[in-house]
Amino acid sequence: MSAAILELRGLTKTFGGLTVIRDLDMTVGTGEIVSVIGPNGAGKTTLFNMISGIYQPDSGDILFDGSNIIGSTSDQIANLGVARTFQTLRVFLNMTVRENVMAATYGATKTRMWQSVLRTPAARREEAEVRELAEEKLAFFGDRLMGYRWDQPAYSLSYANRRRLEIARAMATNPRLLMLDEPAAGMNPVETHEITELIGRLREEAGYSILVIEHDMHVVEGISDRVVALDHGVKIAEGSFESVAEDPAVIEAYLGYGAARSK
C-alpha cells in the first residue's frame, strides 16, 4: 500500500455524556477504496463530519496528506482536496444543474467581483473554463445528466440523478479524497449496480482515493479494498470484505449475540 492520504489517530468525540467515536485509528491509502460499515448510530456520519470540519474532535489527530487539519473550516478542508456528499441530499435545489457544479469551483477560481461586473477578459476566460469543467464532470455520468438537463433546476431531477449531481459537484472541487455518505441509499437494484461500477470508475478514471459509508453489502463487497466496521464508536473489525463479514464481533453488532454464537 502506498502512503496514506488520510490518517486518523486516537480520534474521540463525545456529545454531552455520550461517546460517539472512541479512540479511533484508521487510514485511507492513496488510490484506495475504504468502506465504513456499522449499524445505525455507530458513529459513521459523525466520523465524516469530523473529517470535513463540521465537528471538532475532543482528542486525536486527523492527518490529510501528512498535515493536521483539525481546526480548519470546512471550506479550507475542501480546498485542500477533501470532498464529500451527504446522506440526506443537499444539492442546491433552486439552481440549475450546471450552476450546482460550477458553484463548487469557488475556491479554485480567482475572479474578483469588479472583474465579474466589468466582464474583463480574465473573468470571461475563467467563466468559460469553469463552465467547461462543470460540463466535463457532468459528462462523467454518461447521458444521465447531459444536454437539456444542464439548464434545468436541480429540483426537477429524480432522486437518483440528484445523487449523481452531488457526486459531480464534489468532483468539481478537484479533490484527492472523495467521501461518499451512503451513495446507494434509496436507489433501486439497477441504480445500485450502476453506483458500484461508478465508484470503481471514480478511482480508475478520475484517480480519487475514496472513503465510503454504505449499508448495502453488495455495494460494499463490489468496491472495497478494505472494510472498517464500527459499533458504538469503536472499531470492531478491519480487513478484507470476507474477513470482516465473517468476524463474530461484526455479526454480533448487526444480528445480536445469539447469531454470533451459532456461527
Added chain:
Amino acid sequence: MSQIGVDRWVEESESRQQQYSGWTAPARRAFDKVRPGWRLALFLGLAALYPLLVSPSGVRIGITVLILAMLALGLNIVVGWAGLLDLGYVAFYGFGAYFYAIVSSDQLPAHWPTWVAIPVVVAATALLGALLSLPSRRLVGDYLAIMTLFFAQVFVEVVRNFSRLPGEPTDITGGPNGITGVDPWTVFGFSFNTFNRNFYLLLGLLGLLIVGLYRLNDSRTGRAWRALREDTLAAEHMTTPVNRLKMLAFAVGAAIAGLSGTIFAAVQVGVFPNNFMLVFLITVYAALILGGLGSIPGVVVGAIAVAFTPEILRNPGAAGWLFYIGLLTLLLVTLRKRPMVAAVVAGVVAFGYLLRAASLAIWGDTILGVPNDTFTGGFLDGWLLILGEHQDMASNYAFVLAIVGVLGVILTRGWWRVVALIPTIYLAVFVWENKLALQPSITRQLLFGGVLMVMMAVRPQGLLGTRRVEIT
C-alpha cells in the same frame, strides 16, 4: 404507453418545456425572444419619456419609484440571493443620506465636492454593512432578522437624540429637526438641481446597476451567494468561504443603499429621522417580495407597482373604480354560477330602489345629501342613499352591519349565500360612497393593503419571480 429511447427523449425535450397558454401566449413567446439587453434598453427608453408626459409632481413620484427600485435591488442581494433576512437595511439608506447631508450642507459647515463625497459615503456605508454582517456568522433566519431590526431602530434613535458629541458644541445630525439645505450632486460643474435632472441621474444609475447585478448574478460570486441561500453547509463544503460571502453581500447591499440615500438627501434638499423609519423598510420589502425575490426585472416591476399604486389611489375616482372592480371580482369568485350572479345583481338593484323609496317615504327627502362628484358616484345617484347630516353616524352602523353581512356570506352556501350577498353588497357600496370615498387618506391604505394581499394570493412567487422549491 410506448417506450421511447433516451435519444428521442432528449430530442423531444424542447416540446416539454414550459408552454404558455391563453390569449397572452403569443405576446409572451415573442417577449421571451427579446434579449435581456434589449429589454433593459426598452425599459430605460420608455422610462426616459416619462418626465415629458407628466407634471413636476409626477416627476417627483418617478424619482421615488427609481430610488425604491435601487433600494430593492440592493436588498435583493442580501435577502433574495444570499438568503439573509436583513431588517436593518433602511439604516444603511439613512446612514448614506445623513452622511452625505452632513458633508454637503451648512451643518458642520462642509461642502465637499460630489466626486469626493459620493465615494467616501458609499465606502463608509459598505464598511458599516460589513460590520453588521458579523452577527450573521452565528445567527440565521429569525434571529438575524431581530438582531438587524435592533440596528435599524438604534440608528433612528441615535440620529434623533444624540445630535452632538459630548463636549462638542457642533450639532451633527440636527436631532428631530434633521438637516436642511443639502447640496445637489454636481459633476463637472453640472448641477443636478431639478427634479428632471435627478430623474435622469437616477435612471442612468439604475441602468448601470441592473447591468452590473445581472452580470454579478451570473458569476462566481452570484453563484456562491445563491448556493449559500440554498444550503449554507453544503456551500461551505464546496469550497465557499461562507462568512466572507455573507460579509460581501451585506457590504454590496449597503453600498447600493448608501448611494440611493445620497440622491434622496439631495432631491429632498434635507434629511429627517422620520424618512428612515421601519414603515419605509416594509415598503422596500413589499416591492421586493411583490416583484419576486431574486429576480432583477421582478424587483424593478415590484418597486414600480408599490410606489405607483398609492399615488393612483390618491385620486378618488380611480380608487372608486378599484373598489367596484374588486367587488365584482369577489362576487364572481364566491358564486361561480351565472344564474346566481344574475340573481344577486338583480337583487341588489331592486334592494337599493326599494330601500331608497322606503326611506324617503318614512323620513322625507330632507335626509339626502350631495352625491359624490365622481363618475361612479354620478352613476349611482338615484339608487343609493347619500345621506346629509346623519351621514357619519349612519355609515358607521352600516360598516358594522356590512361586516356582519360578510360573515353571513362566509357561513352560508348556495342560494342562502345569494340572499346574504344582496344586503351585504348594498351596505358595502353604501359605506364606500358615504364614508370611505370621502376620506381618501385612510381608504388609500386600506385599498393598498387589499391590492397587495390579492396580488400575493394570486402569485405567491411575486409578479416576475420563479417559484422556489424548499423540500422535495
